Amino acid sequence: MNSGLGHDEDETGNAVLREVWQxxxxxxxxxxxxxxxxxxxxxxxxxxxxxxxxxxIICEVQDPKRFIEAARYHFGQLEGFYAVTRTVRDMVRTKINFRTGGWPIELFGQPLATEKQNAWLHMQVERRVLKLLGPGFAENIRSLKSGGMKTEPAFAKLLKLEGDPYEEMLSLGRLNSEEFHAVCRRAQRYI
Structure with a gap:
C-alpha cells in the first residue's frame, strides 16, 4: 500500500504514528x-x-462534489461527518471532517497536486527544522501548541520569523541549505 508519506518516510515511526497507520x-x-x-x-x-x-489527510481534488460523494459513501456513517467547500484566494477548497478510533480526521482537498499543497510543504520544512534543532525544540513546539498556538505560528515564533507565519515557513523552505541552517542556528541561541 502507498502510505501517502514520501519516498524517504514510512509507517514505522513512533507508537502514535504506528497506531494512526493501523x-x-x-x-x-x-x-x-x-x-x-x-x-x-x-x-x-x-x-x-x-x-x-x-x-x-490532504488530497488532490478537481471535482469537489464527486470527492464529497465518495467520502460520504465510505465514511458518512462515522461520527460528526461534515463536508464544506469554499473558495479562498481564488482556490476551491473542500474540508471533510469526522471522528473514528479516538481521532478527529480532516480530509482537505484542492485542485493542486498534494506534494505542492502548503500543508505538505510546511511539513517538509518543519521536518528539516526538527531534524536540525532536535528534541528540545520539538518539546518547545508541543508546549506552544498545548497552549493553543497553531503549528506554523509556533515554529515562526521560535525561529524568530517576522510576518505571516504560514508564508514565512514556505519562504524558509525555499532557502538554500546555508541560509536555512543560519536561520535555525540564530533561533537556537534563544531557545
Missing amino acids: LLRELRIMELLAEYHPRLAGTVPLGIQVEGSDLD
Missing part, C-alpha cells in the same frame, strides 16, 4: 481515496501532536 489501514482510507492521491500531513507524522490534534 487506523488508516482499517478504514482503508488511502486505498478508497487513491484517485485523490491522499497523503497524511501535519503534526502526527512529525511527532509533535498534542491532545486534540487531528489527522490531516
Whole structure:
C-alpha cells in the first residue's frame, strides 16, 4: 500500500504514528481515496501532536462534489461527518471532517497536486527544522501548541520569523541549505 508519506518516510515511526497507520489501514482510507492521491500531513507524522490534534489527510481534488460523494459513501456513517467547500484566494477548497478510533480526521482537498499543497510543504520544512534543532525544540513546539498556538505560528515564533507565519515557513523552505541552517542556528541561541 502507498502510505501517502514520501519516498524517504514510512509507517514505522513512533507508537502514535504506528497506531494512526493501523487506523488508516482499517478504514482503508488511502486505498478508497487513491484517485485523490491522499497523503497524511501535519503534526502526527512529525511527532509533535498534542491532545486534540487531528489527522490531516490532504488530497488532490478537481471535482469537489464527486470527492464529497465518495467520502460520504465510505465514511458518512462515522461520527460528526461534515463536508464544506469554499473558495479562498481564488482556490476551491473542500474540508471533510469526522471522528473514528479516538481521532478527529480532516480530509482537505484542492485542485493542486498534494506534494505542492502548503500543508505538505510546511511539513517538509518543519521536518528539516526538527531534524536540525532536535528534541528540545520539538518539546518547545508541543508546549506552544498545548497552549493553543497553531503549528506554523509556533515554529515562526521560535525561529524568530517576522510576518505571516504560514508564508514565512514556505519562504524558509525555499532557502538554500546555508541560509536555512543560519536561520535555525540564530533561533537556537534563544531557545
